[in-house]
Amino acid sequence: MKRRALLGSLIAPAFVRAQSGRPMITHGIQSGDPSSDSVLLWARGDRPSRMWVEVATDEQFKKVIYKFRGPHLLASTDFTARHVATGLPAGADLHYRVTLEDLKETNSLSEPKTGHFKTSPSTRGNIRFLWSGDMVGQGYGINPDLGGIKIFSQMLSRQPDFFLHSGDTIYADGPLKASWTPPEGGEWRNIVTEAKTQPAETLEQYRGCYQYNLMDENVLKFNSQVAQVWQWDDHEVVNNWSPGKPGALQIANAGQAFREYAPMRINSVESERIYRKISYGPMLDVFLLDMRTYRAANNHNRQEKEGPETTFLGAEQRAWIKRELKASKADWKVIAADMPIGLIVGDGKDQQGRDQFEAVANGPGPVLGRELEMADLLSYMKREKIRNTVWLTADVHYTAAHFYSPSKAVFTDFDPFWEFVSGPLNAGTFGPGVTDPTFGIEVVYANHPDKGKANLSPRQGKQFFGEVEIDARTRSLTVTLRDLNGTGLYTKRLDRVSVA
DSSP: OOOOBSSTTOOOGGGOOOSSSSOOEEEEEEEESOOSSOEEEEEEESSSEEEEEEEESSTTOSSEEEEEEEEEEOGGGTTEEEEEEOSOOTTOEEEEEEEEEESSSTTOBOOOEEEEEEOOOSSOOOEEEEEEOOBSOTTOOOOGGGTSOTHHHHHHHTOOSEEEEOSOOSOTTOOOOSEEOOTTOSOEEOOOBGGGGSOOOSHHHHHHHHHHHTTOHHHHHHHHHSEEEEOOOSTTTSTTOBTTBSOHHHHHHHHHHHHHHSOOOOOSSOTTOOOEEEEOSTTEEEEEOOSSTTOOOOOOOOOSSOSGGGOSSOHHHHHHHHHHHHHOOOSEEEEEOSSOSSEEOEEEEOTTSOEEESSSOOSSSSSOTTHHHHHHHHHHHHHTTOOSEEEEEOOSSSEEEEEEOGGGOSSOOSOOEEEEEOOOBSSOBOOOOEEOGGGTEEEEEEEOOOTTOOSBOGGGSOOEEEEEEEOTTTOOEEEEEEETTOOEEEEEEEOOOOOO
């Protein structure tokens, strides 16, 4: 694939490939899935090479505590590589350095790239992390007039312990134009690469979508300084995808590219598995769900009993989340979902002319269709006295705080809980979503475009990320919803409930 910009000389230095000489780290470095004694480290190069990794307690690398000859970067993985550094101190600010060694000329080394991450604590301490999703969609790419994807610089200024990317990490089905007019008027300019001129279908095109996002200097700096925890949603493949839409080969291509570019540990038993738990010390466990891979095809979602057509999380994942929630001893249990529970998201009509649904919600009425799985999970949590849970999500391209209360619900066999929504990250802003009263959703706060307006550009300022802080002394959890400039829009403090 030609790595050229379609806007003259507007091409990010990190995207330039060396044709000869020393190897290059072409798309930055990343860390991900931190634990108390380990972290995953990621890099991409321009040729067959080997990844060398160092970890130090100081920025000058005078106190190196870990050095490892890492994996090869080969064409089979698009010259990406990942390595899990182990034996690290808990609760530490650590610095890492990645160097590539040319496999043809072993004395030829790349310029090293340095970064930073935090390991999770082994004792109680203050925690701050961020979450958001929906990145570079609806025709809004890297705009040089705005200095690129600036929200990542604002997020970096919050100095989070880690970042939860809640899905739609790319918009593989969203091609870009060099210049176009957004709904509010004016000109929006994009840096455009060949891979972003058409919806992705091939493996190379999907890879190009991840490479595009890694052209932005704000993103590159953020990735190098903050450990990330990724999940996926639909646009990593195609809008509203479910089995049968698109074809199996396209899903396979998309999945491989995601696993190559996500700073995510690969499950040793099921290499394609995305759902997992991140333990971040005694005060926090994060449970990442996969609401895509195991679902049945999108349908009218009104079945009265569970069956093949109502599958959403799937039997194995549902058993896993129940088991892990029950076993968790953490003060707070964050459930990271790639779609909200109580917002109705449509997906056209079926052959009988009935509305089809993309998410859990299906409109007013009793528990039906995919809601059966959610009702089962929520009632299990109540029955097993699993308290102090918070749901975080993205997907709908605006920010909101939702309170689910059995006193206002059709289905009542659950404990009240909060769900917070954030996003987008340099994509169009939409909303508000239509609510479904089945689980008693109350929109306590929402920030979205005015009525009748949609797909607002990032320059309108309605780009959002969320911040979670856990206080070691009070053991309370506070959520703040923030905008493009980092301004706090809404804050909710939740006090921990003791479990008998």
